[in-house]
Amino acid sequence: MADLRQFALPDIGEGLTEGDILTWLVAVGDTVTVNQPLCEVETAKAAVELPSPYAGTVTDLLFEAGTTVDVGAPIITIDVGGEGGGSRAGDAPAPPERTAVLVGYGPRTTEATRRPRRSATPQVLPEADYGSGTERPPLLTSAPDVTVKPVRHGGLEAGRAAEARATVADTQAAAPTSTVPGSGPLRPLAKPPVRKYARDVGVDLATVTGTGPGGVITRADVDAVRAPAGAAAGRTEVAPDETRIPVRGVRKHTAAAMVASAFTAPHVTEFLTVDVTRTMKLRQRLMARPELAGVKVSPLLFVAKALLLAARRHPMVNSSWDEAAQEIVVKHRVNLGIAAATPRGLVVPNVKDAGALTLPELATALADLTATARAGRTTPADMSGGTITITNVGVFGVDTGTPLLNPGESAILAFGAVRAMPWVHKGRVVPRQVTTLALSFDHRVIDGELGSRFLADVGALLHDPGTALTF
Amino acid sequence: MSVLSRTTELVDPVPGDGAPHLPAQPDLVQLLTPEGERVEHPDYALDVSAEELRALYRDLVLVRRWDVEATALQRQGELGLWASLQGQEAAQVGAGRAMAAGDMAFPTYREHGVAWTREVDPLHVISMFRGVDQGGWDPVATGFNLYTVVIGAQTLHATGYAMGLQRDGADAAALAFLGDGATSQGEVNEAMIWAATFAAPVVFFCQNNQYAISAPIERQSRVPLYQRASGFGFPGVRVDGNDVLAVLAVTRAALAAAREGSGPTFIEAFTYRMGAHTTSDDPSRYRLAGELEEWALRDPIARLKAHLSRTGVADRDFFDAVDAEGDELAVRIRTGTRGMPEPAGTEIFDHVYAETTPELAQQRAEFVAYHASFEEA
Incomplete structure (x- = not known):
């Protein structure tokens, strides 16, 4: 049994x-x-x-x-x-x-689960009028604190929960302005999520009779009006053909940033395919170094280092277009942004003054940054002040892309997957580790020549990391 | 040439430079090689019977089984914490079995193997990690003091106890346990100075498991730890901590010297903590996997098993019987742990003084009233 x-x-x-x-x-x-x-x-x-x-x-x-x-x-x-x-x-x-x-x-x-004190103070219900679909605090800064994270549908879940919690006090608060349902109030009584729902489905609340406490119009009341009178009784629920996801939080921020980027900074993209076999070998050697013990030594680390070295030679790539002042602002420090896919969406935290870091420091900083981003704890300060960005699309197995600039920056480097490919090496076709780099840059600030030289330098450093000695 | 760069030459190689923790060690006392081959040492002869060898093997296996079960119980929410001794069984069993009946051990919080040899009930140790008491065994009856969580503090207790033995004219010694990290503590240095000055009958048994939580030994000492003893004025010896026979021989000799009035000895048992510092720790964040593999080849149980098999001292039936005994022990630990009664909250007031004071009685009453102010669950 x-x-x-x-x-x-x-x-x-x-x-x-x-x-x-x-x-x-x-x-x-x-x-x-x-x-x-x-x-x-x-x-x-x-x-x-x-x-x-x-x-x-x-x-x-x-x-x-x-x-x-x-x-x-x-x-x-x-x-x-x-x-x-x-x-x-x-x-x-x-x-x-x-x-x-x-x-x-x-x-x-x-x-x-602590037992309540016997002399418990009267329970206040601050949540009773919360859940109205008002903006919650930005998702990024709120630590995860629920057992299972539900998908929020425009605050309706919270709204329904609030309706369920409606108390006598709530009703009494509503009473002075509403006498008899339908006879008095200038504005029909309904909670914001129900108002929004009614607007979404095209129901005028003035035509709805409220059956909730104190004559408040509930979601069910809206549905009753919405259903055609004749069909209401026999109607069965039909699965929706689409799901509407409200744009908020990280998604909203991402959308605004991408629109701003695409329509204010005229940018172009260049591509370079590189044999990075030597860098991969160097990576294996460095992984055994005590300085890098316990730190993730990822291919991204070498791309980041190459970019930082190349940016030192071409400082103009680390700059910003100031439309208001009609000036180009060349940043003396590189705050290296890393586009990170997190459960909450795209965030671009940056490593402050990354150019001043040693390789182990940079590795630690990158590991911390991604760990923080994955944990959803990236703060606004982590994301502000970026000067140039890397997007590591290779982790998804794709070769390259045409990245959009992070607003306020003039260049972004996409790092594709590293693959074993047939390659001409020392006059013979042999399998080599190859990747594709794509650099998008703001053509107002960076000319084709500068962009090309910068990209070529990054590529040269990854092709032969020994060239770093000349930088 | 600066002092720093000169002394640096004495340091063991840092991890990553070739074989990290296997420097050439002419001074390492070993009686049983990692392959299970018996070797002799000029200073440490050991005459051990077949029966004793089998008993040592049983100790090692049962202590490890206890440790495995306790770690699992912690992961199942039955213990608040567990400090695993895995990898250090030989150091602890060897040291514990070297003690005479009248000797007194002063453990840290990881000496489960020593507790075993002093016949402390494993459940008495576990009850502390479950948080139902502060350590439930009788230190006097067992010759095994309560666990000390404060790093290094027990070395002072042991030294003071040894000075008491000295004044009593007792034929006994104190055995103070400590880790490599504790050697950086002030108390440990004070204890060693005091012990040396008074030639106290105390042996400092340091299990160098290579890490003070995450700080490697290279960050703790510029010289091999056993060499520090000469600075305090007593002998230091480095023993293979994964060789139960060598540990037994070296500790026996040191305790005998202490009882005879020759003063303290510092023993560095060179070993490795195979598990985490405690269940709250993730060693993969600071150690390389290769290091672990290298130490797995020096496992204390495997080498004794190889020796017993090779010499015909034990056969498969014996090994199976010990394993079965281990499983029985595990069941006893598991059911015993889950069956431990919840302590009354007022127990913390009961053992403060022999006769309670009015202030304490009032605090106790207030505490009871506070708890009574909650509604029943």
Whole structure:
């Protein structure tokens, strides 16, 4: 018979509040033994495998890989009732509730489930009029704090939740201005998400009778008016042909930036295909260096270094067009932007004064920058003040592109995939590691000659990193 | 030439330069090679019976099994933290088995293998990491002091205890455990100066596992650690910490010297922490995988197993029986851990004084009232 146990995500690192499930190592239906690894979890401190506390059969995986899960949330259900349960099934305790820690830091879950004080102060409901679809704080600066991140549909979810929370106080607040529904108020009573919904579907709220508390028009009221009178009864829900995603947060910012870039800076793109075999070999050698121990030594690091060296020789590429002052502003420091794809969209944080960094420092800075971006913790300060950008489209397996400038900058370099290709090397066709670079630049600031020389220098450095000695 | 650049020549090679932690070591005491071959050392003869060899093997395997189970329990939310000893079993078992009944060990928080040899119940150690008590065993009865989490503080306790033994005229010694990182602490240096001055019967047993959390030994010392002892005025010896026989022989000799009034010895057990510093640590952020592979070849259990097999001292049945015993131990640890009762919150007041004071009684009453102010769950 089934005897289901759930395993809650423990605090595996003294005061952690959440972890990301990287991969599941078991599937529904699998038989597991005690201490068999179930999944790999990454926390702020470490990526570790979680061993099973139970022997039995997996009946449910409660989160998909890639999800951020709060400490204390059950992640897997195991049936210990079958023969897999073994002798210990009987005395195995109920699902763990404790999230023990040795020293002072208490996991947040403990706080959340704390018993209320007897003399609790009256509950205030600040959320009651929130969720109106008003702009939430920028997504970038808000730390992830929910168990599962729902897709927000224009605040409607929050709006409905707020409706559900509507309290007597809410109703009373509405009462003075509304006497009898339909007879008095100049403006029909409806919450902003319902107003928006009515506008979206073309329903005039003045024609709707509200059935909510105090005569407030609800979403259902709008739907009732919207449905054709005759068909209303027999009508069945039809799956929508499209999904409308509100433009906000990072997407909104990206769109504005791209429009500004495309229509204010006339830019052109040049391409260069380079044999980077020597750089790849150098990378292997450097990975063994103690200075670079523990740091990710990525191909991007070498492209970044090459760009920084070439920019030193051609300072004009690191400049900005000041339309108002009718001046070209040549920046003396290179704040190197890296376009990063994050779960929240495109962000372009930059490494401040990257030209002054040694290779290990640059590697660390790039690793920090991408880790911060992936964690969704890039701050506005991290993204402002960029002077030139690299976009690493190669990580997606494509060869090249025609990147759009990050507004305020005059050049952006796209770095394509590094592939083994037939290449003429020392007079013979041999397989070599080859990549394609694409440089877009603002033609108001940078002429074809300068852009070409700069791109050629970047390419030369990647073709033979030894040329760096001449820079 | 500056002082710095001269002394730099004495440093072990840094990681990445060839074989990182395998410098030519003429001074390393070894009785069992990584391949399991028995070798002799002029200063440290060891006569060990077949039965003792099998017992040492059993110790090593069971201690590791305990450690594996505790690490899993932490990952399952049953322990707040666990400090794994994996890789250091031979150093700890060898040192623990070198102790005589009247000797006293002063451990850090990682000496589970020594606790095992002093017959401390593993569940008493685990209860501390579960947070249900502050360490539940009797230090006097076991000759194994409570775990000290403050780095290096126990070296002072051990030195003071040893001076007490000296004044009692007892035929016993103190064995102070410390790590490589602790050698940078002021307390450790004070303890060694004090011990040397009074020729206290204490042995400083340093497990150099190469890392003070993430700081490599190269950042802790410009000279091999055992050479520091000469600066304090007592002998230092470097022993292969993954060789249980060598550790046993060297520690026995050092403890005997201490009991005879010859003063302290500093033992550097050269070993490697195969796991994380604690379960809150991710060593892949500061160590290269190649280093781990290199040390895996020097595993303390594998080499003794190879020796036992080769010499016919033990056969497959013996190894299987020890493994089975390990699994039983693991089940006992698992069920025992989950079954530990939650402590009453007021216990922290109960053992402060032999007779409680009015102030403490009032604090206790306030604490009880505060907890009672919450609604029932």
